[in-house]
Amino acid sequence: MKVIAGILLMNLLTYTCFAASYTVIGFVKERRGYAAVTERLAQDGRLIGAALAGRPPAERRPALEAAARERGYAVVLADASGERIAASGGGSGASADPVLSPASLQSVLAGDTMERVERKYPFSKGTATAAVPVSLGGKPYALFLEQPAPSLYHDFWQQVMTVFFGFLLMFVLMLLIGRPWRVQGGFSVYISAIRRMSKGDFTVSIDKADRMRGHLGELATSINDMAAELNQMEQMRQAFISNVSHEIQSPLTSIRGFALALQQEGLDERQRQHYAGIIEAESVRMSRLSDNLMKLTALEADQQLLHPRTYRLDQQLRSTILACEPLWSEKDIFMDVNLDERVPVTGDEELLSQVWMNLLTNSLKFTAEGGTVSVEAKRTAGGAVICVSDNGIGISEEDLPHIFERFFKADRSRTRRLNGSGSGLGLSIVKVIVDLHGGEVKASSKLGLGTTITVTLPDPSSADREAQPPAQQTRTS
Template sequence: MKFIRNSLRFRIVATFIGIVVVSLVLTFIVQNDFGKNTPNDAMSNVAEDVAALILLMDDPHQLQTGLRVFEKYGMNITLVNKQSEVLASLPEEQVRTLFEPGRTKAVIFKNQNGVATVGVPGRSEGDAVLIQNDFSPLFHTLRQTLLSSLLTVLIIGSLFILLMSRFIVKPIKQLTAAAQKMSSGDLTVRLKYRNHDEFGELMESFNQMARELQKIDSIREDFVSNVSHEMQSPLTSIRGFTKAIQDGLIPPEEQKEHLEIIYEETLRLSRLSDNLLRLASLDSEHHPTSFRLFQLDEQLRKIIVLAEPQWSTKNVNMELELLPCTIEADEDLFDQVWQNILGNAIKYTDVGGSIYVDMREGPSGVNVHIRDTGKGIPQEALPHIFDRFYMVDKARSSSLKGNGLGLSIVIKILNLHECTIDVTSAVGEGTEMVITIPRKRLCL
């Protein structure tokens, strides 16, 4: 019973029936009030016309016939004068008004409960026509007709609303069933609809939500798979070499080399852990930021100097063309941006290659160009280079100590600062990345 009361279909039907019942009651109240007071003007006009007809009948036989005819229609007509006893029950003041010299208009004595008594002055002074009209049968008939009509509307309307409520509630039941499937893990559920009304919009929003959840679930699965893979490889190396050293399978003179490998693998795990923690912090949208003014050109020089052991070892030619530029941003996060981008440029530039870093002022802000003469990126891979764990050449990236998270961190930090990055590349010619810092971040 409680389920029925909580049903939307039940509430729709109950609301409709309630509205009809209230309308029925209000209509009867208004109709009863109207029946108690018949419109006076219309009643006076009818009485005057009837009295005129009666007074035209001189023949007593015709007069009696006429009175009987009017009696059939609920009119009791009496010819009276000042001394008539029938006037004794009527208000004296109104009787006196009826017999005023020169009066031609009707006088209404009573007009209550559907019964009206009207007096009309006669042709000669001291005579009058008293007409009593009983409208109650007419009102009773109207009331019965109205009651029948409203009951018919109530019954037929209730049946129709009961039928139509099924179609109104059907989309909600579909949404409920789809939501239950989704809660059980089925993210492939989709709703079909024909009408583009409010329910259609709701179903389309549900489908859009399901698509986004499915996409997020796919990203989550890929993320877990990639993290597991990235962690499994160094852990396998560490476990294998430590076990071999522990069991004495590796001679003492070779153990240092294998310990170096173990150390490098632990560093690789540490970098992966740091990057994952940084990405998680940036994803939370509550990453602590400290915006302040600093010299962008000096920051770039510092990053390049700190990376000198990497690019000088490969005999890479580093060329700089920087402009004095002060920006308002989080300096530590921008350090991470330049470290990741320059680190990739150094990593993928062959021995004897070149890297160019220059700053230019553009119409929308300051552009930082970082171009290398490395092996380049295939065109089909360019749309994916900012995806997490995406590596153009997985085998080579592993040997170069990469995990595919560097550029994901870069794009997150740049978005946080409302900056943009554009990448152009050609296989065998190198890659250029252009970071645009908007004017709102510049201190001019």
């Protein structure tokens, strides 16, 4: 009984201190502008600003309204002259048209970033505001985002209960194991490993975990497995940040270099137009990268819900091929099209259209002049199978398993020399969309001989559909 009373008293003291530190840290972070909610707002503001940079003035309001609706923000884009565009996503507690103080507006227009959370009381809900500077058409703007801020304690009790039962489980294990615990090295090795992981060191490994018996062996193995998974996630996070930085830095360097070149005296009109065209192309590339990143993030976070309906896949594929006609006509590419008539599929028509467009443009991009691109769609008992093939440059065997990863580019120097530099996100978006539809996407390729991408889409309603007449085929070139 004394042991149990001691455990309960220790837990009570621990969580009293935890509650106090939680309150102080959360309050200080908000007052200093480091709240998680405002950090997310500021990051979203930068992404929205990058997306607006590649759009004409007439499209800015629709773009802001779309971003506000998607995330439930109140968004204001303002300049020094007082011109402003406001949009609201209808989020509870967010003003439809936030009032901007002149001091805040001038500070952001000067290049500062603002983050703040306003609450009437420390325990109540409030309003989170973030503002970032944006340059549109060479003119400085301030982009303000507002969102309801949850209570400082909105997830406090969940954390308390999680830590409480975690400590309780550890103490129960200590009581149950007794002597074997002391023989196998004590509790300190586990505490040390957990502390190192809490500080960001995921290279932790408890030695001889496979030789430990009973619950201790399972605990040691679980800690090792958790450390390995966290280490892999950290490496992926660092690689993602590195890739994004590289992809953004490349066009920025080009824009800066050619902008400086435009300032030189003695340029004729042809050179000036040439430099301006390169700057415009790099700006469009940055805008496309931002749009693809936002789309990929929304899809992976399930923020974009599917809107499935049953439609004819063969008609959609024909429309996509015709939309790409300037690409295959310019390179004199032969389009070998074999589509079963009346291929029904149930899915989000707009998202699947993005899949076919990405696959077709990839094949056309990496196929030489006079080459062949094949598109085939077959109806199956459980849905449909679509193959997009080409006889282009192909993909090496070591690169093939990685082509659906974000920012991966097979043989970067070669693809850049032949076709320019893409963002490396097209096939990642394809895989995410196909996975959302419960389908499967596979790739096969041989270097120098071409590539085939096969997409299999299930049809949930195929079992209830009456038998269709035998399929006929059409061939287009």
